[in-house]
Amino acid sequence: MNISSRQIKALTLTNSGALSLYFVGTGSAFTRVLNQNNLLIIKGRDHLLVDCGTKCPQSLYDAGLRLTDVQNYLITHSHADHIGGLEEAQLLGRYVTAQKPTMVINKTYEEILWQQSLRGGSEKSEAIDLTFKDLWNVVRPKRLKNYPRETWEANIGSINVKMPRTKHYPDSAKSWRDSFWSCCVIIDNKILYSSDTRFDPDLLESFDRKFKFETIFHDCQLFTAGIHASIDELSTLPLNLKKKIVLMHYGDNWKEFRAQARDAGFHSWAKQGHTYTF
Ligand SMILES: [Zn+2]
Ligand SMILES: [Zn+2]
Helix, strand or coil: CEECCCCCCCCCCCCCCCCEEEECCCECCCCCCCCECCEEEEECCEEEEECCCCCHHHHHHHCCCCHHHCCEEECCCCCHHHHCCHHHHHHHHHHCCCCCCEEECCHHHHHHHHHHHHCCCCHHHCCCCCCHHHHCEEECCEECCCCCCCEEEEEECCEEEEEEECCCCCCCCCCHHHCCCCECEEECCCEEECCCCCCCHHHHHHHHHHHCCCEEEEECECCCCCCCCEHHHHCCCCHHHHCCEEEECECCCHHHHHHHHHHHCCCEECCCCCEEEC
């Protein structure tokens, strides 16, 4: 893994072919100083934006990209720091560029995302009611068999993503099975990107056994409560896992926890505006 030495000022959607992960933001849902934890995957001529929060269109613009440049989306769950920019994406596609963006999404989550979130601001834009498919090209991931838990797979050009279900909310859910729809993303069989999840050692251990991840980017809340994995909970993981965990989705006061993270043996804190190349 190679981390860019400085923040990328003029982001492009192509590269020479290496797998590269650009952190649009590394902040939690209520961040003021940081951008929201959204990720842009770039590999050769292919790209995929994982989540598009409320601040994402502005964050991308500040890095030199327009939202309309982004053609491919994957959404991990319905919190606003992950979907708040989607209405803008779908309306720009319909009324500005006349080019539908593409979303990797299964039928179950498409129904949830459209009916509960995206429909309100777009359905009544024209004389005839618009549907999700009027606004998005859909890539349907396939359900994989014999996985430790429900997992979906898709390819966006040369980028392979697998999407195991996660245990994010409500906080009373016993497992991913009784949690509302959310997923993490395995990228090219070597990187686990947790997106938002509660502390879930079973996810990390069962999938790390299968894939022997090179790096794990993991949600890290700076206090223990609610629907995210906390730094104290993550600190109880075995050292071999912690050594490859890069912490992300953290609060604005993360610098107060640097010593704790170092002592616990985590790899590092994800760097907003930087590129991780594999
Ligand atoms: Zn979030
Ligand atoms: Zn969330």
